[in-house]
Amino acid sequence: MPVANLAIAAALEEIADRLEIQDANPFRVRAYRNAARTVQSLGRDVQAMAARGETLEGTPGIGADLAQKIAEIATRGSCPMLDRLRGEMPAAITELLQVPGLGPRRVRALWHELDVETPEQVLRAARDGRIRGLHGFGEKTERGIESALAVHLGKERRLALAIAAEYAESLVRHLEGVRGLDHLVVAGSFRRMRETVGDLDVLATGTSGAAVVERFVNHPEVAEVLSRGTTRAGVRLRGGLQVDLRVVPSESFGAALAYFTGSKAHNIALRRLAQERGLKINEYGVFRGGKRIAGDTEESVYRAVGLPWIPPELREDRGELDAARAGTLPRLIELGDLRGDLHVHTDATDGRDSLEAMAVAAQAQGLAYIAITEHSRRQAMAHGLDPARLAQQGTAIDRLNARGPGFRVLKGIEVDILEDGSLDLPDSALAGLDVVVAAVHSQFGLARARQTERILRALDNANVRVLAHPTGRLIGEREPYDVDMPAIVRKARERRVAIELNAHPERLDLIDTHCRLCKDAGVPVAVDSDAHGASDFAFLRYGIGQARRGWLNRDDVLNTRTLPALRAFLERPAATSPGNRTSGKRRA
């Protein structure tokens, strides 16, 4: 999504937060939250739309009023209502809503009764014992707030999916031995393969909930038990990750799985659909009146409301229910569909393993080909290749391929896009390669227009076949650089260039909504590991998760193609007369 959309969504969330603290109509609050979500996952740049005088009116959940407010926020960063709300309450107060255990009512009470408005002030009030005296608060609540605030002020709260996966797998192993345990699944955003995970939701079915809960709270990593009942418990692990467990009867497995997989927005939409049919969905099943009519499997739940099963990665209320109803759900790509990997490093530059070791590992992963794409010379710290070393590596690749048929190693490069949009290696060095992957590794802070122009110019070089990690973000570390992604996708279509979905767990760059942008434009996406070591091909699983979240099917992904079909795509258009914009080399 364009960065500006994120800012607009944040402003809408802020309105919702402040309205909530003012005890506004909850459905009005929800309207703002829904609008924020819509703007955030929109493929179009709302700021650019506003500049053209277009609004979002008519988009589901956005009427005349919200459309007008969004346009104003897009133009000047705020709107009169937000200005007014900001004037009526302290600036930092919305941050308190992020603290577990603090909702709008308590935040309002703390602010009005104790005149505290920042996390630090509330923490001090808790430590001074000033909170327990307030109506509706007690000593335990005060201690809960104190400990939640200490965590909140300590560190960021969302973990990369790959890290969460290690905890999830450990928890599953720990619980598997419990007697009477039937199903055991980690649901939630983890199952939806979101790029970061705020907490883990473990769902179990079986005869003895108490036994499962008992085993669960005794996991060696548990630092604190937040709650425990006979069917549900919550803990915080030593690393700070919160894990919630829920145990339901086996006949409710499907309903509970759907329920705890979410997303919340998807569930709300699904239950509304059920309501229209005179049904009620909860975590125990689908009910007509008092009678249970479905719930043992997820399929049965969706069937009850007239829909086919919807893959978890799509459950974000971004049109999947309509698509399911229309029978147009995509047949999502699977890890096994990948035939190759077009972004791989070796120890010739900053990789950890040799060319041969990388080839062996890729083969073990089930791939039929890889492209070796080292950094170019500008990346001095990574020992980037100059033309001579690139040629040397080509010779080594020839030798490897000569050993026999079957697995193939392609010659490539991850060439730097320099600040002016030119490439870090001359065309003469690039022309002989099988695949040229271009990427930005410097000057992340350029203004949007310049950054976009820089990348567009790089794509005009006819040697470039793939644009790698298109926004340069590092999850939780570095923001994406500010680019006009719709413009880049348009250029990629025009130049027949693929766009990479970098599967490295810290990158996962392309994001899901941009995957859909590519899909809709017919621009192939390359799901690549960016492997710097033999074990890194395992990253592909996360790239596939992200691709599925972006609605991609096998045909949308470049490296599902057979080697001959891939080569056909990689082939440079024959040189033609200048000015032909779909083929031919650009003038230098």
Added chain:
DNA sequence: GCCGTTTTCGGCCCGACTGTTTTCAGTCG
């Protein structure tokens, strides 16, 4: 604030757990 072949007003998803309560409000997912 949005939305509507039953409605332009009156709806808007559902349940568990905790703590502070004597029957429930607040929060969370």
